[in-house]
Amino acid sequence: MSPTTPTPSPGNRPGPDDARSTAAVVLDTVHKRYGERHAVDGVSLTVPRGEFFGLLGPNGAGKTTLVEIMEGQRKADSGTVTVLGASPWPRNPSLLPRLGVQTQTSAFFVRLTAREHLRIMAALYRTDHAAAERALESVGLTEQGDTRVDDLSGGQRQRLAIASALVHEPELIFLDEPTAALDPQARRALWQVLRDLKGEGRTIIYTTHHLDEAEALCDRVAIMVEGCVVALDSPAHLIAAAAPTTRLVVPDDRLTAAQARAIEGVDNVTEEPGALVLETLESGKVLAAIDALAGLRGVQTRTADLEDVYLALTGAAEAAEAAGADGAARP
Known part of the structure; x- marks a missing residue:
């Protein structure tokens, strides 16, 4: 059983022809099937120009299949796809210079230096050598410019892949797990690069498994399960709608579990090593009660984040899929 995509808000619906020409990407009931498997199952969404859009x-x-359809690398079985006002399929040479694509398996001219590689990429797009220098600087590789x-390193190659996608200053940028091989410091530095690109009016479509990153960077995210979009909104709205519970972490030498359960407004109490976790929808009232009983020193507040929403949605969809398969198997 495939999960059902919620009805999109009017702002997420593909618009009429004039909207198709002004949006960066418009997908309308896109399907792609491999044998019996629905890789993309009726996806409809609109990505406005200048948006940082996450695909999770x-x-x-x-x-990946959906992104490849948008990039023009794969043909949809049905539905319509519009990218920067044009159809990406059949392969559209006039569209390619307007797109920047970084994949996890990017190919390089490995016997050239990083600078030479980017200069060749710039030349292929008929861009000057200065663009290669700007791309090197933007991803923090200027000092490695003369390194073959x-x-x-793996992380430096990842940054070079991103620079290769940016060297011709495209309007629409596709990034596939761009920070996967980066250390925490390099990852945060790249966040600023991506924010700067958005500030320049570029549109970014971005896949990642780092949910903290998606929450920090994306204007909106679409969460996919089994080929369907099961949620589509800003991270803040998804979190507020799906996970209103606050968790209060109290050192276990301050309260007993019985005292915690007796506090009005506490819905659940679980024990962790060295702490009690109190779940509540009324955090102000419960904090006041804890303060009166034991003080607030050492008490921590954990609010929901995008990871909580993601796990709830993907876990529910997988459970429904398993239940459907189990039901079908029974006589």
């Missing part, structure tokens, strides 16, 4: 989901959810590509 577990492995096998259909994200095959001597770069």
Whole structure:
């Protein structure tokens, strides 16, 4: 059983022809099937120009197939796809210079230096050498510009892949797990690069398994499961709608579990090593009660985040799929 995509708000619906020409991407009831498997199952969404749009989901959810359809690398079985006002399929040469694409398996001229590689990429797009320098600087590789590509570390190659996608200053940028091989400091530095690109009016479509990253960077996210979009909104709205519970973490030498359960407004109490976790929809009232009983020193507040929403949605969809399969198997 496939999960059902919620009815999108009017702002998420593909619009008429004039909207197709002004949006960066418009998908209308897009399907893609491999044998009996629905890789993309009726996806409809609109990405306005200048938006930082995240595409999330577990492995096998259909994200890569959907992105490849948008990039013009794969043909949809049905539905319509409009990218920067044009159809990406059949392969559209006039559209390619307006797109920047970074994949997890990017190809390089490995015997060239990073700078030479980017200069060739710039030349292919008929862009000057200065663009290569700007791209190197934007991803923090200026000092490695004269290092051969095959001597770069994995994280440095990842940054070079991103620079290759940016060197011709595209309008629409597709990034597939761009920070996967980066250390925490480099990852945060790249966040600023991406924010700067958005500030320049670029549109970014971005897949990641780092949900904290999606929450920090994306204007909106779509969560996919089994080829369907099961949620589509801003991270803040998804969190507020799906996970209103607050968790209060109290050192276990301050309250007993029985005292915690007796507090009005506490819905659940669980024990962790060295602490009690109180779940509540009325955090102000419960904090006041804890303060009166034991004081607030050492008490921590955990609010929901995008990861909580993601796990709830993907877990529910997978459970429904398993239940459907189990039911079908019974006589």
